[in-house]
Amino acid sequence: MTQLLASAEGGGEFEVLAVPLSELIMGSIAFLIVFGVLGWLLLPKIKKVLEEREEAIEGGLKRADEALAEAAQMREDYKEQIAKAREEASAIRNQAQAEKAAIIEEARAAAQEEAAKVTANAQAQIEAEKSKAVSELHKSVGAMATDLAGRIVGESLSDDAKAGAVVDRFISDLEQSNAKVGSE
Amino acid sequence: MADLITTTVGSGVPPGCHLETKSEQFPDGCGFPAPGVDIFQFEPIVSFHLFGIDFNIGKPILIVFICSVLMLLFFFFAFAKPKLVPTKIQSLGELAYTFIRDQISRETIGKAGDKFIPFLFTLFFFVFFMNVMGIIPFAQFPPSALFVYPVMLAMMVWVTYMYIGMKKQGPVKFFTNMMFPPGVPKGVLGILAPIEFLSNILVRPFTLAVRLMANMFAGHLLLTVFIVASVYLMSFTAVGIIGSTASFVMTVIMTAFEFMIEALQAYIFTLLTASYIAGSLVNEH
Numbered sequence: 001m002t003q004l005l006a007s008a009e010g011g012g013e014f015e016v017l018a019v020p021l022s023e024l025i026m027g028s029i030a031f032l033i034v035f036g037v038l039g040w041l042l043l044p045k046i047k048k049v050l051e052e053r054e055e056a057i058e059g060g061l062k063r064a065d066e067a068l069a070e071a072a073q074m075r076e077d078y079k080e081q082i083a084k085a086r087e088e089a090s091a092i093r094n095q096a097q098a099e100k101a102a103i104i105e106e107a108r109a110a111a112q113e114e115a116a117k118v119t120a121n122a123q124a125q126i127e128a129e130k131s132k133a134v135s136e137l138h139k140s141v142g143a144m145a146t147d148l149a150g151r152i153v154g155e156s157l158s159d160d161a162k163a164g165a166v167v168d169r170f171i172s173d174l175e176q177s178n179a180k181v182g183s184e
Numbered sequence: 185m186a187d188l189i190t191t192t193v194g195s196g197v198p199p200g201c202h203l204e205t206k207s208e209q210f211p212d213g214c215g216f217p218a219p220g221v222d223i224f225q226f227e228p229i230v231s232f233h234l235f236g237i238d239f240n241i242g243k244p245i246l247i248v249f250i251c252s253v254l255m256l257l258f259f260f261f262a263f264a265k266p267k268l269v270p271t272k273i274q275s276l277g278e279l280a281y282t283f284i285r286d287q288i289s290r291e292t293i294g295k296a297g298d299k300f301i302p303f304l305f306t307l308f309f310f311v312f313f314m315n316v317m318g319i320i321p322f323a324q325f326p327p328s329a330l331f332v333y334p335v336m337l338a339m340m341v342w343v344t345y346m347y348i349g350m351k352k353q354g355p356v357k358f359f360t361n362m363m364f365p366p367g368v369p370k371g372v373l374g375i376l377a378p379i380e381f382l383s384n385i386l387v388r389p390f391t392l393a394v395r396l397m398a399n400m401f402a403g404h405l406l407l408t409v410f411i412v413a414s415v416y417l418m419s420f421t422a423v424g425i426i427g428s429t430a431s432f433v434m435t436v437i438m439t440a441f442e443f444m445i446e447a448l449q450a451y452i453f454t455l456l457t458a459s460y461i462a463g464s465l466v467n468e469h
Contacts (some may be wrong), residue, residue: 016221016401019332022239027327027336030252031310037256039302042263046274046281047301049266056268 142167217415219408220410224329224401244327251313251327259309284308284454292458293465300461303344307337308454311396315446319405319439326446329400334393342389349464358464392456399449403442410435 033141189360228240261278270278284305289297297304314333318326327333360363362384363377414431 016224017331019335020240021237023245023330024336025237026239027246027248028340031306031336031340032250034252034255034310035303035306038259038306042238042259043281043302043305046263046278049268049270050278053268054419061210072382156267 018102138171141171145170217412219405219412223405223408243325244330244333247317247323247325248314248327248333249315250323251310255309255313280309281305288454288458289449292455293462296465297458297461300344300458304458307341307457308450311337311453312447312450315387315450317399318400318407318446320440325402326400326404328396328449329404331393331397334396337396337453338389338393341392341460345457345460345464346385348461350433352465388460392453396453399445403438403445407435407438407442410438 142163145167149166198421201314213221226242226244228242229246232239258273262273266274281297281301285298285301288308289301289304293300311328315326317323318329346358349362351363352358359381363380364373365376365380368376409429414435417427417431419425419428
């Protein structure tokens with residue numbers, strides 16, 4: 001029995017919780033070397049690249065967003081401009097229409113006025129000619145008539161009033177006879 | 185007669201039945217040579233004496249060195265010439281980096297923990313590589329199952345969080361903040377203060393180391409049991425075929441399971457470290 005224990009002990013010098021100094025030191029050195037190389041050499045590099053990539057992606061997204069916003073803004077602007085242009089065109093068209101009507105109206109009014117004026121002028125001229133002719137006729141016919149009558153009657157018709165009345169009667173008779181001739 | 189009994193009983197396993205003599209198979213009369221703590225024991229390959237310390241280089245420390253070299257090689261190829269558009273190995277490395285940064289550091293410490301990412305990163309992969317060596321062919325031994333390596337890492341963690349705490353909160357304030365958390369009645373403080381002190385200064389690193397070591401120890405032992413069983417039961421009998429095959433299938437399953445445990449333990453180790461650092465950074469307990 002003692003031998004069994006002894007053999008068990010002999011086979012199991014091993015202690016589960018043993019911490020041999022040599023392996024502790026060598027293991028620590030191995031760990032510290034790996035930590036040093038990773039921590040001071042390799043990991044900062046990958047950290048930088050990851051940050052750069054994140055930035056690139058974020059920057060790209062931002063730029064895309066900006067471009068999108070710009071495009072939307074442009075489209076909005078174009079829409080606005082087109083609407084404005086359309087409005088302007090229609091305004092211009094309306095104005096032109098109105099102007100056209102006004103011009104036509106004006107021209108017509110001017111023409112009418114001109115026509116009226118010409119008519120009035122002509123009328124006035126005719127009237128003047130007529131009255132001039134009539135007065136000349138009065139004068140010359142009256143003179144002639146009185147002269148003739150004076151010669152025939154032998155009496156001087158110096159009295160102007162009388163002579164005027166005679167002439168008038170003569171002319172109205174003449175007119176009457178003229179009318180008779182015209183009606184015949 | 186008594187002597188004879190003791191020899192047959194006392195030697196336990198007859199000669200020729202040890203695991204070291206696998207090539208001879210297990211002769212008849214051998215009991216199942218259940219693997220014990222001796223599978224965690226390695227003869228030193230090289231020994232030398234330096235500064236009054238005996239340095240023994242055995243398989244475990246060699247595996248640790250290989251782990252270190254592999255880590256350095258991998259992350260050198262991944263990170264040495266980083267490109268904005270990553271290569272395959274770089275994106276794998278970046279995956280590791282962002283995992284440590286987002287899932288461990290920022291999750292527990294926040295943005296202030298960004299400067300501790302290199303430490304957490306090294307810690308995670310050091311533990312992970314050591315653990316995974318348990319299922320890598322030819323290595324097939326996790327150095328983290330030996331208490332010394334978790335202790336080494338826990339020491340690093342301890343120094344780190346103690347230093348940060350004393351630097352951030354002041355050398356005295358750090359201990360008073362730790363031992364006298366606000367809002368605790370005076371009567372309770374008498375019990376709480378020593379408990380807090382012990383738990384923060386001693387228990388934390390000890391549990392951190394033991395948790396990792398025990399998990400790897402148990403996992404390695406379990407795997408070995410199934411591997412030994414599948415060899416031990418191998419014979420052209422019904423029991424042999426069924427038992428050996430079942431053991432082998434279990435070995436495969438346990439290997440997959442072990443891988444999960446190995447990754448999980450590395451994660452837990454790093455996460456706890458991050459939470460200790462976070463505790464040292466803030467003034468409140």
